[in-house]
Amino acid sequence: METELKDFGSNNHRQMDEPADEPRGEDSGKDERPLLKSDSNLSSSPPSAENLQELEKKYAAYVRRDAYGTMGRGELPLSEKILLGFALVTLLPIRLIVGMAILILYSLICHFCTLFTVPNREEGQENYAHLRGWRRVVIVHTGKFLSRALLFTFGFYWISESCRNADAVEKLTGENDCNEQPGESKRPGAIISNHVSHLDILYHMSSSFPSFVAKRSVAKLPFIGLMSKCLGCVYVQRESKSSDFKGVSGVVIERVKEAHQNKNAPMMLLFPEGTTTNGDFLLRFKTGAFLSKSPVLPVILRYPYKRCSPAWDSISGLRHVILLLCQFVNHIEVTKLPVYYPSEQEKEDPILYANNVRKLMACEGNLVMSDIGLAEKRIYHAALNGNNSQPSVLHQKDD
Template identity: 75%
Template structure:
């Protein structure tokens, strides 16, 4: 047990368990009728081990009733509520959600008939269409996204627009322009990332473009919708120069949105992965290379039983538990448009760090230094994966 937990210690190097025989089993000199291969046993995760992991990977820890990975022991009352919900509201919500998805897909299909998608740097989108087609896609998309949230249980969305005082403007260096000046259009919306529900909210609010895995473009129904959103596709695990190409496309799209009010806005999650909603991870600089002003938005999901955060729980389990919860909540804090200083324009890392500190302060979020690589280690340990060293070397985008 001790040797298996060593890879999780930041002061020690990852080591694999060494089998005592070539086939991975305990060496035995007794004759066998036929070879027997026994694979190494996966690490056993004990309650003590989980506590150690939670201290180190706090940004990905579930603190709701359902416990670690949504597999905790539930009280009898919670089991009864789940059972009732599974046979009542879950089927209704599932049917309505599918109907909304198919209906919007058909709208996108009709509006894109006989239209050639915009193609650039191996990207493909319909977000640059103009006229009534684009208007129908955007307005219907916003309305149906809000309808989808309503079906899931987000009946009310509390939105707050935060106005920073003079002291805040001084300490954060040119966050907002003087009110007498004409405000410029931000090039991108910057948001913390808590759940896939973030996308639905932003679609209902401003219908921006997102960065998504390239495989999303090939999904039934969702693929066409993502192209209408103008998603920028990236192959996350690719170790080629593809990332540079995508970074260039994102930068150009942010600049275009800043300069052209008819261009689709970019929505970026600079953390690169989801958290439990209480933390803010280090920001990637790709969202700030364009030197354009950005609009910071902070999302919170208050809960009593099940947390809507998609941190260390599988997608299927998350959807089922979410649909079983009758009421869900979103709290949105919109900060003023942040205009970078010349120093921040010259240093994207400084720009990103200043935005991160601002969002952490205004959203009462804890800044953490861990990232996607640590999240993979945490998930691997919880799943009893004995190949943690290989997880360490996966690319962190």
């Protein structure tokens, strides 16, 4: 399901890239980084081997190192070509048919559960997250089951999940990150996850069935549109004015607070990196997920692979889906950290809050922290495609 979780800051335009990009917050500190300039190595043709090495070193968080090479277009050995050809005519069509059947089935269930009900409308939003009773139970439990069934269909037969307790985290980091206040609800308001693949949302749906931020156009898609409304998605416009940002920001903050205080309200799933990486890095966090001052649940996702990496880093969507579905077995490793309760200082400083959660996740997940972002990713993509005529991307800040 394609979504774009974006910033809700003071910019007057949106930077859109991969699915499920997270709302960015308004950082209280000024970004002093220089404006990004066009790379002098970019030309009208794909980079040479020497230039490619330089690019991969500079944009390491987006480098693809699986059997299919850069952008999934590398030269394949004969054995790999045979495996791929066999999967294209056998495995791929079966998975597509079964996957579509699951989507249609869940869409019908959602239609049934929302019959004779009125969607909740606030701040230009529309969803069915307010449903209670048997309708909500059916939507949530069938949604979790069918999401897991869809992952199974795509080759994720086993999902390795582990939970770290607070004592283990304190021993590892040397800090006590649990600042729970007496009488405070122990339920987190948001799930904070690293962003690797478009499959991230499918896993979280099978695990906790949270709401997330999506493009407004998603609400109009066949099958998926109604599902997203039942999930309680917060919709954003691809190109919006700053006044719209404040509306989305307010809705997300209120939804996170409500989820923290009300066990019947769906939690929000937020990807504070703002875009996907190759899974070995953790980008700079945007503060939007931390403005509510509510506790969060950090979750780390990894996708071990041998042939095709499930990471959506520097490969086109269609090519990635085809190659991934042609892989016989796929894997997900999930690490759930303890609920992180912000200190009073972190509540007053969302940048500090975001940075501390990021450091904890990087330490626990053995991830390399990198300060590059969406703008650099676009530069890297432009270089790989031999295109240097993207002034709107190359000369803007990644606020």
